[in-house]
Amino acid sequence: MDKEQQIIRKYFYPLANNEESLELKNDAAFLKKNKLVISSDMMIEDQHFTKDNDPEILARKLLRINISDLAAMGATPYGFFLNIALPKKDAMNWIGRFSKGLCSDMQNFEIKLFGGDLSQSSKIFLSMTVLGKIKKHCHDVNFSKIDSDIYVTGNIGDAPLGFKFSKNFYFSKASKKTKNKLINKFQIPEPRLSIGLKLLNKVEFCTDISDGLSRELSQVSNNSNIQANIFLDSIPLSTEVKEILKLNDRNKILEIILNGGEDYELLFSSSRANRKKLNKIKNISKIGFFSKGKGINYYNTDGKKIDFKKSGFSHF
Amino acid sequence: MDKEQQIIRKYFYPLANNEESLELKNDAAFLKKNKLVISSDMMIEDQHFTKDNDPEILARKLLRINISDLAAMGATPYGFFLNIALPKKDAMNWIGRFSKGLCSDMQNFEIKLFGGDLSQSSKIFLSMTVLGKIKKHCHDVNFSKIDSDIYVTGNIGDAPLGFKFSKNFYFSKASKKTKNKLINKFQIPEPRLSIGLKLLNKVEFCTDISDGLSRELSQVSNNSNIQANIFLDSIPLSTEVKEILKLNDRNKILEIILNGGEDYELLFSSSRANRKKLNKIKNISKIGFFSKGKGINYYNTDGKKIDFKKSGFSHF
Numbered sequence: 123m124d125k126e127q128q129i130i131r132k133y134f135y136p137l138a139n140n141e142e143s144l145e146l147k148n149d150a151a152f153l154k155k156n157k158l159v160i161s162s163d164m165m166i167e168d169q170h171f172t173k174d175n176d177p178e179i180l181a182r183k184l185l186r187i188n189i190s191d192l193a194a195m196g197a198t199p200y201g202f203f204l205n206i207a208l209p210k211k212d213a214m215n216w217i218g219r220f221s222k223g224l225c226s227d228m229q230n231f232e233i234k235l236f237g238g239d240l241s242q243s244s245k246i247f248l249s250m251t252v253l254g255k256i257k258k259h260c261h262d263v264n265f266s267k268i269d270s271d272i273y274v275t276g277n278i279g280d281a282p283l284g285f286k287f288s289k290n291f292y293f294s295k296a297s298k299k300t301k302n303k304l305i306n307k308f309q310i311p312e313p314r315l316s317i318g319l320k321l322l323n324k325v326e327f328c329t330d331i332s333d334g335l336s337r338e339l340s341q342v343s344n345n346s347n348i349q350a351n352i353f354l355d356s357i358p359l360s361t362e363v364k365e366i367l368k369l370n371d372r373n374k375i376l377e378i379i380l381n382g383g384e385d386y387e388l389l390f391s392s393s394r395a396n397r398k399k400l401n402k403i404k405n406i407s408k409i410g411f412f413s414k415g416k417g418i419n420y421y422n423t424d425g426k427k428i429d430f431k432k433s434g435f436s437h438f
Numbered sequence: 439m440d441k442e443q444q445i446i447r448k449y450f451y452p453l454a455n456n457e458e459s460l461e462l463k464n465d466a467a468f469l470k471k472n473k474l475v476i477s478s479d480m481m482i483e484d485q486h487f488t489k490d491n492d493p494e495i496l497a498r499k500l501l502r503i504n505i506s507d508l509a510a511m512g513a514t515p516y517g518f519f520l521n522i523a524l525p526k527k528d529a530m531n532w533i534g535r536f537s538k539g540l541c542s543d544m545q546n547f548e549i550k551l552f553g554g555d556l557s558q559s560s561k562i563f564l565s566m567t568v569l570g571k572i573k574k575h576c577h578d579v580n581f582s583k584i585d586s587d588i589y590v591t592g593n594i595g596d597a598p599l600g601f602k603f604s605k606n607f608y609f610s611k612a613s614k615k616t617k618n619k620l621i622n623k624f625q626i627p628e629p630r631l632s633i634g635l636k637l638l639n640k641v642e643f644c645t646d647i648s649d650g651l652s653r654e655l656s657q658v659s660n661n662s663n664i665q666a667n668i669f670l671d672s673i674p675l676s677t678e679v680k681e682i683l684k685l686n687d688r689n690k691i692l693e694i695i696l697n698g699g700e701d702y703e704l705l706f707s708s709s710r711a712n713r714k715k716l717n718k719i720k721n722i723s724k725i726g727f728f729s730k731g732k733g734i735n736y737y738n739t740d741g742k743k744i745d746f747k748k749s750g751f752s753h754f
Contacts, residue, residue, distance in 0.1 A: 126556055129530060133537040134520075140550040142517060151519070151552035156472045160552065162519040162567055166559045169523070201458055203467070203478040204450075205565050207485070214445060221449040234456040236467035236476065239565075240442055243482045249521045249555075249565035251478055 127341070147264035147345055149194040149329055150254070158200070159254045161191035167246040177216050178223030179309050180248065185227045186311050187332065188252035190386040193318035194330040196261045197254025199233035204250055207243035231313070261321070261328035265346035266391040270326060272350060272410040273400065275314045275388040277360040278335055282382020283375070284308030295369040300362040307360075311386035320403050321390060328390035333383040336430070339418050342391070349415030355423050358407040377430050380420070443657070463580035463661055465510040465645055466570070474516070475570045477507035483562040493532050494539030495625050496564065501543045502627050503648065504568035506702040509634035510646040512577045513570025515549035520566055523559035547629070577637070577644035581662035582707040586642060588666060588726040589716065591630045591704040593676040594651055598698020599691070600624030611685040616678040623676075627702035636719050637706060644706035649699040652746070655734050658707070665731030671739050674723040693746050696736070 134146060142151045150161035165184050167173055189199055204224075208216060228235065236253075266272075284304035286293045291301060314330070321328060327345075331338050335357075339350045354376065359367070367375050391412060392400055400406065420428045450462060458467045466477035481500050483489055505515055520540075524532060544551065552569075582588075600620035602609045607617060630646075637644060643661075647654050651673075655666045670692065675683070683691050707728060708716055716722065736744045 125530075129533055130556060133533050134551065134554070137537065137541055137544060138551040138553070140517070140552070142550065142552050146553060151517075156474065158472065160519065160567075160569075162521055162553060162555055162565075164521050164523060164555050164557050164563070164565070166523050166557055166563065169557060169559055201456070201467075203476065203567055205478055205480050207480060207482050207563065214441075217445055217449050221453065225453055228453060234458065235450065235454040236456070236458050237454070237462060237478060238450070239478055239480050240446060241480050241482055241485060243485055243561075243563075245559075245561060247480075247482065247523070247559075247563045247565075249478075249480070249563075251476075251519055251567040253476075 144262055144264060148262060149191040150197070152195070152260055152262050157256050159192060159195040159197045159256060159260055160251065161188060162249065162251040163188050163191065165248040173246060177220035181220045181223035182227045182310055184248050184250050185224060185231070185233070186313050187386060188250045189231055189233070189315065190311065190313040190330040190332070192252060192254035193313045193315045194261060194328050194388055195254060195256070196259070196318045196322045196328070197256045198315070198319070199231045200253045200255045201234040201236040202250055202252045203236055204238035205248070206238070207241040207247040209244060209246070210242050259322050261318070261325065261390075263326050264342075266326045266342055266348065266412050267346070267393065268348055268412055268414055270391040270393050270412050271397065271408050272339075272352065272389070272391050272412065273406050273408050274331070274335070274358065275317050275406050276312070277358045277363065278331070278385055278387060279363045279379030279382070280304050280307040280360050281311060281384035281386070282334070282378050283363060283366060285382060285384055286378060294366060294375070296362070296366045300365055303362050308384055311384065313386065314388045317388060317403065317405065321388075324396050324399050325390040325392045328388060331383070331385045331387050331389050334381045335385075335389065336380045336418060337383075338389050343417060346412070347416065348412045350410060350418040351413055352410035352418060352420050354420055354428070356407060356409045380430060460578055460580060464578060465507040466513070468511070468576055468578050473572050475508060475511040475513045475572060475576055476567065477504060478565065478567040479504050479507065481564040489562060493536035497536045497539035498543045498626055500564050500566050501540060501547070501549070502629050503702060504566045505547055505549070505631065506627060506629040506646040506648070508568060508570035509629045509631045510577060510644050510704055511570060511572070512575070512634045512638045512644070513572045514631070514635070515547045516569040516571045517550040517552040518566055518568045519552055520554035521564070522554070523557040523563040525560060525562070526558050575638050577634070577641065577706075579642050580658075582642045582658055582664065582728050583662070583709065584664055584728055584730055586707040586709050586728050587713065587724050588668065588705070588707050588728065589722050589724050590647070590651070590674065591633050591722050592628070593674045593679065594647070594701055594703060595679045595695030595698070596620050596623040596676050597627060597700035597702065598650070598694050599679060599682060601698060601700055602694060610682060610691070612678070612682045616681055619678050624700055627700065629702065630704045633704060633719065633721065637704075640712050640715055641706040641708045644704060647699070647701045647703050647705050650697045651701075651705065652696045652734060653699075654705050659733060662728070663732065664728045666726060666734040667729055668726035668734060668736050670736055670744070672723060672725045696746060
């Protein structure tokens with residue numbers, strides 16, 4: 123358990139002893155009677171972005187990472203609250219561009235602005251609380267079972283590699299086109315809303331991969347007291363990531379793919395009995411299974427176990 | 439209209455064209471079908487507090503200023519989401535103390551923690567989104583009418599003077615006891631939940647005084663296209679503030695009382711026909727009335743109009 127998890131467990135679990143919080147183990151709280159799920163996420167200057175970043179892109183990302191939590195719950199976007207703190211200098215212009223990006227993605231995702239707060243601050247601080255509607259059920263389970271299959275949506279690793287290129291365009295070998303495509307994936311993630319809905323009643327836990335595949339898997343393994351087994355060859359990769367794996371040190375790149383965050387794909391598990399049903403859903407991949415034990419085992423093509431040092435992103 | 443209002447009107451009004459937002463003119467959004475009101479507020483290092491401030495006090499204040507918005511809506515506390523960003527150094531200890539303060543006031547106000555987000559940051563950022571329940575109605579009106587009476591709860595000016603003393607203990611003449619009492623009022627505001635409930639169906643607009651009496655009055659005057667008339671002698675003052683008025687330049691202190699924020703008392707209006715009903719409610723004071731015109735007129739004991747230069751707190 124990393125320090126961020128320790129802080130949450132020690133200081134906030136005891137305060138969240140209520141039905142709605144789902145023990146703080148899901149991507150959102152669940153207000154059963156109101157058929158609402160609610161989640162809150164931040165983006166902070168010099169942690170998640172720099173002041174040079176385009177405010178239009180930041181607005182779209184902030185909205186999308188919050189909506190991604192709705193996708194992980196199997197909810198439909200409803201509305202949001204936006205808190206912005208920023209320096210006085212250039213505030214009008216910055217917010218003008220920010221609101222332009224926000225507006226375009228509000229239309230894309232059919233979500234409404236309900237309220238918020240505006241303040242001055244030496245660094246830019248963005249906080250959003252998002253509400254989603256559910257019909258009957260949502261993904262309110264936060265554990266898995268032995269023998270269940272482990273799945274992800276889309277491709278893994280685009281965003282963490284895009285993040286690396288956004289910091290240092292030359293950090294590894296790749297074509298310019300590949301680098302720009304991955305940076306774009308990092309900047310404008312795609313919330314998996316429709317898949318989240320299709321998975322309702324077919325899966326156990328479901329979460330979005332915000333802090334890296336390894337870290338999300340570790341948390342479910344811990345919560346469920348079981349072991350995750352992942353076949354590296356089964357992890358879905360984009361042609362861009364495949365190109366980078368070929369041109370560079372494979373293990374170094376693999377570590378980034380597994381431990382880097384920001385992919386915002388869904389990670390979920392389902393019992394073997396559901397394989398036929400899940401086969402019908404497009405853009406999902408089975409990458410492993412749970413077994414007795416603890417932690418995560420990664421297996422290479424030849425079935426050999428591989429050890430990776432890092433274990434995902436923790437803020438502390 | 440100050441710059442903060444200009445930004446909100448220009449960039450966020452157009453995005454909040456929905457029933458729930460109440461045109462961003464109330465203290466919270468109103469989800470009619472769900473019988474919920476929701477509001478979101480921030481507290482930021484070097485804007486609202488310094489890093490030396492006691493985290494226990496900060497937690498209580500953050501919760502209370504958010505709950506104050508529920509009071510202004512006539513709602514009952516339900517739950518909240520908490521986003522914290524803070525420096526890595528000493529994070530465990532800081533959050534330990536913060537959560538202690540939070541816990542004690544969660545019990546006082548019978549409110550639940552539903553979720554949140556934790557991140558690292560060079561300065562402390564606190565953001566809270568609070569949910570309140572309503573039975574049938576809430577204070578969802580954001581304008582007033584000619585001839586309506588203007589009221590406030592409690593006393594005005596304690597917190598803005600307390601804020602001044604917290605920055606500079608010697609900024610004006612007063613006893614040590616008085617200074618400490620006002621600092622305490624600034625640090626631990628009292629959300630007027632029970633009065634907020636009693637006012638349901640008896641008043642027009644209702645807001646909490648977070649950014650100063652003058653600024654809140656200006657906004658209602660603008661929204662309603664009418665003029666606020668305030669009798670300075672009718673503004674309720676604590677014995678501490680009266681002491682300070684006697685010992686110092688009266689006009690200088692009056693400007694702080696009228697323009698300084700953070701009192702978190704309620705400000706509302708009601709038609710003359712309701713005077714009898716309102717007389718039965720304790721701890722409220724009639725301070726003036728609305729008339730044809732615009733802006734705010736302040737009147738002295740002798741009925742003479744007084745001009746004050748500043749007009750409340752704007753972040754921009």
